[in-house]
Amino acid sequence: MKMDDGNRCCERRGCEVRIERDLIGERELPKDAYYGIQSLRGFENFRITGLKLHPALIKAMAMVKKAAALANTELGYIPKEVGAAIMAASDELIEGKLHDQVIVDPIQGGAGTSINMNINEVIANRAIEILGGEKGDDRLVSPLNHVNRSQSTNDAVPTAARIAIQMELENTIKALDKLASSMESKAEEFKDVIKMGRTHLQDAVPITLGQEFSAWAGAIRRDIERIQQAAEALNVINLGGTAVGTALNADMEYIRISCSELAKISGYPLRTAENLVDATQNADVLAHLSSCLKVCAINLCKIANDIRLLASGPMAGIGEIILPAVQPGSSIMPAKVNPVIPEVVNQVAFQIIGNDLTVTMAAQAGQLELNVFMPVLLFNLLQSIDILGNAANTFAERCIVGIKANEDKCRQAVERNVGIVTALVPYLTYQVASDIAKEARATGKSVREIVFERGLMSEEELNHIFSPSQLTQPLKSRRDLARHVSAKEDAAAATNESNG
DSSP states (O other), X not given: OOHHHHHHHHHHHTOOEEEEEOSSOEEEEETTOSSOHHHHHHHHHOOSSOOOOOHHHHHHHHHHHHHHHHHHHHTTSSOHHHHHHHHHHHHHHHTTTTGGGOXXXXXXXXXXXXXXXXXXXXXXXXXXXXXXXXXXXXXXXXXXXXXXXTOOHHHHHHHHHHHHHHHHHHXXXXXHHHHXXXXXXXXXXXXXXXXXXXXXXXXXXXXXXXXXXXXXXXXXXXXXXXXXXXXXXXXXXXXXXXXXXXXXXXXXXXXXXXXXXXXXXXXSOOEEOSOHHHHHHOOHHHHHHHHHHHHHHHHHHHHHHHHHHHXXXXXXXXOOEEOXXXXXXXXXXTTOOOOHHHHHHHHHHHHHHHHHHHHXXXXXXXXXXXXXXXXXXXXXXXXXXXXXXXXXXXXXXXXXXXXXXXXXXXXXXXXXXXXXXXXXXXXXXXXXXXXXXXXXXXXXXXXXXXXXXTXXXXXXXXXXXXXXXXXXXXXXXXXXXXXXXHHHHHHHHHHHHHHO
């Protein structure tokens, strides 16, 4: 039930309410609500997505509030009993409790002030309860004077964002690693399955199916490395910079203690930015991470496209691989099965690429001392991280691990393909190989037949050249035979000259 509906429901049924005040005026709230007047205003002002704030961001915000309370209590800025209650309430949010009381939309004006105040109010009201008071009695615990002490939205939200992003990245990295490992397993399984490679969507030269899977795995491994390297910059935080990075209302000891405690609470090696003004103004590290996610999405999209092509048909298409059947593919065509998993991976990639554009626009649109577009940036970045991990898991578990090779079709396509004539170039020259290819296309004869008819090579030599290991390996492995062929040609020429 939406919040305004809840208020009207209270009015109709005579539910108990409490009155809170802010600089705008007074408002009634449900008496048992942990959120407060500023949360309610934020909810009413920003009816944008209809979605909840990301759970990781709620937990990370609570970590920031706990670390701040620890530092403020140690330095004597807030009473010990108040600090203890704030820390206890923060722990509950970190554990996943009271998340239903965070009511503001993830996309909002104010650079995240509504996010910050919603967290402040929930923690304050829960802390009031812990101290034996009634919600709304900010004389015991104030959202602003106690929970938000030594902070601003402009350092609390960006700091929490960096923690939340790293929390979510852990699962995404694991999912990508699983996907790469599944492709590497298939590379080993299909290492001897020879098939035609294609360039320009036209027949090129032979390759093994295992080599194709190995290439896909290599791309994902690079993506993992790029994302991990980009994530390292997220350990630099601006907590203590307060409004514009000048640390107004926060002393140096608070900055040191809060960062140290937050590192312990979160488990990440956080450190205070050398230039807090820079760290408060600029979102380039977030944009860089988003770009790495986009590159990964590009790679996943290309891989999904390749797999759909190789599985196409299966009878009237390429049909070199067989995808696991996970659901019926048509409401009208019996027995049709579609490549739905690669298709959903494509769609996730499209979404991540679009999200990256939003992150790019938001990062460049900051003005002077603050980027006020952090909410939409975080909404898109966190979504990209989550759906990337979900897609990688789905791709690995419901597609890659179950792929089978259509070995007969792969082998037949190689044996009757004119493209294998390229393998003869080092032995017969480009011109001779080209002439063989021309005859093969004109007559329908195989390359092997024409070579035998012309007496250019023995069956043993041709079998060696056309073996899977030779067709898909560097030239070095064929040097001995090349010398052998050359010696034969020289001997034949000498014999002809002597007979002449």
